[in-house]
Amino acid sequence: MSSRRRLGARWRRHRPLRTRLAVAASAAVALVAVGVCTAAFFVIRYELYHQLDLNLTQSATLVIQQHRGEAPGVLAGECRFQSAPACAQVVPADPAKDPGKGYLLPVSPPVRQVAVGARNGYFTNITLPSGEPARMFTQRIGLQDKSLQVALRSDAVRKGVGQAAGLLSGVGAAGVLLAAALGYWVSRTGLAPVARLTATAEHIAATRDPSHRIELPPGPPDKEDEVTRLAASFNTMLGELEQSVTAQRRLVADASHELRTPLTALRTNAELLARADRLTPAQRDRASAALGRQIREVSVLVNDLIDLARDEEPTPLLEEVRLAPLLAHTVDTARTHWPATPFELDLSDASATLPGVPARLARLISNLLDNAAKFSPAGAPVEVVLLAGELTVRDHGPGIAPADLPHVFDRFYRAEQARALPGSGLGLAMARQIARAHGADLTAHQAPGGGALFRLTLPSEGGPG
Incomplete structure (x- = not known):
């Protein structure tokens, strides 16, 4: 048994998926075809023999009506297919009462049992003395301790059963061949996208170029397999x-x-x-x-x-960070770095908190303040407001050009007016990365009346995203 499993596992490893799918589909369809043909054969065989048994029953009834009270012995000796009277004989329960001429049909102990009522009537297949096959029915005659045996030749039925077997065998063989063809077709068409996927993956592995795509069949997405x-x-x-x-x-x-x-x-x-x-x-x-x-x-x-x-923020030592003290400390540090720039702090939402890493949040705010101070003219204030779940940082500098607005958070992006200023172009990119790691949203806008406005929207339910 274990060797069979090993052979099966080895076959699955060394056969491609298309071959295994074709074999599985072919085997399933072939099994259905063979099963249907087998069932049809047994139905035909049953119906043919059932019709012959009905004829035997009718023949027995006719013989009893015509030979009521007949002595034991042969009543009719010519067995013809589907004709009456058929081969018929009366057999007593007591072998001592058998006729001296003997019987045409075989007499066995069950026949005597039927005569005394110890057994019900039954059908059986026999061979006539002439060598032809026949079907025999044994039945008790009233209460006379006698049994009646009638027989009809069954060579025509056997021939019909043989013809049906040959025909259904041919149909089953054709079904198996058709199943093999259909299995191959199903595996070839059904796995065509998989073949394209494999080819694309192999091409990408060989060229290291991920720009290739698999061609998809047209159609609405809800009908895709x-x-x-x-x-x-x-x-x-x-x-x-x-x-x-x-x-x-x-x-x-x-x-x-x-x-x-x-x-x-x-x-x-x-x-x-x-x-x-x-x-x-x-x-x-x-x-x-x-x-x-x-x-x-x-x-x-x-x-x-x-x-x-x-490309992600670590989340060690998460704690519930109170933003107001953190913001006040960061603004005080910015005042030290930018003495020529006044920072105006409004902590209207002093109870705001955010689960996160205090050092990373301080880095986010510091980057926004440094960016605002860098573009603010000397003496122009930088307004920092914490209100209603939002932190805004606004400067009164030249603002952000519409062409630059979609790119201000890109790495190393420097606007035309910023290229003469110090910096690497990474501060805002890092600020957005930290904001996203904490579940917040950082956006840039043109401030009303001039300048740039950066808005940090805190998550509504708190917690990093």
Whole structure:
């Protein structure tokens, strides 16, 4: 038994899905065809013999009517198919009363049992002395302790049963062949999307190009079958993979571009400090300060790139963060970094809370404040308001051009008026990533009267998304 299982498992491993499906479909249809033909054979056989048994019953009734009180012995010796009288004889219960001439039909102990009423009448197949097959019916005659045997030739019935068997065997064989053809056709057409899916997957694996798609059959989505939905899901997965690969390539390219300038400046200042004996003390101090500042900028840029490359926010040590104290502390820090910019803080919703990581939320708010202060003219206020489940940060700078508005949260995106200002173009991208990780929504708008307005909408039920 275990060897059969091993052979079956080995066959499934080494046979393609199309072959296994064709064999399964063919076997199912062939089994149905053979079953129907077998059932039809037994129905035909039963009906033919049933008709012959009815004729025997009618013949027995006719013989009893015509030979009532007849002595034991042969009554009719000519057995013809479906004719009356048939071969008939009367057999007593007592063998001592048998006629001296003997009997034409075989007499067995059950025949004597029928004569005394110990057994009911029955049908049986016999062979006549002439060699022809016959069907015999044995029945008791009233209360006379005698049994009547009548027989009809059954060679025509046997011939009909044989013909039916041959015909149904041919039909069953044709059904098996048709089942094999249909199984092959079903496997070929039904698995065509799977074959295309496999070919596309193999092509992508060979070329590493996820831009290819599987061609789907036309039709409404609600009428798609399981294989078509699988192909559609695979296309969706390929689209996500293509976007991910594109984003990674763009991130690497943009990071390389952004790192090139500070690394060049670092190398220049390092080479300059290597020849410190040729510099005045003031020049050495300026070069050393510039080197330290550039190292800090590169460190911040690298850390931002690492955080963004994860494309998700970690959620360790989640706690219920009260936004008002966190916002006040972050604004105080921003006032220290931007002494020329006044920050106006309005904590109307002082009870607002958000489950999350305080350090990450502080980074989000700090990025928004730094962005607002960077674009605000000297002395122009930055308005920070926490009200009704929303945090808004507004500046009074040049605002966001309509062409730039859809891209302000893209990595490394710098508007035309921002390219002369310090920064890497990662602050707003990181702010949105942190907001999404906490279930909030960060959007950018043109402020009424000029300037930019950033709105952080807190989740209605709280908790990271």
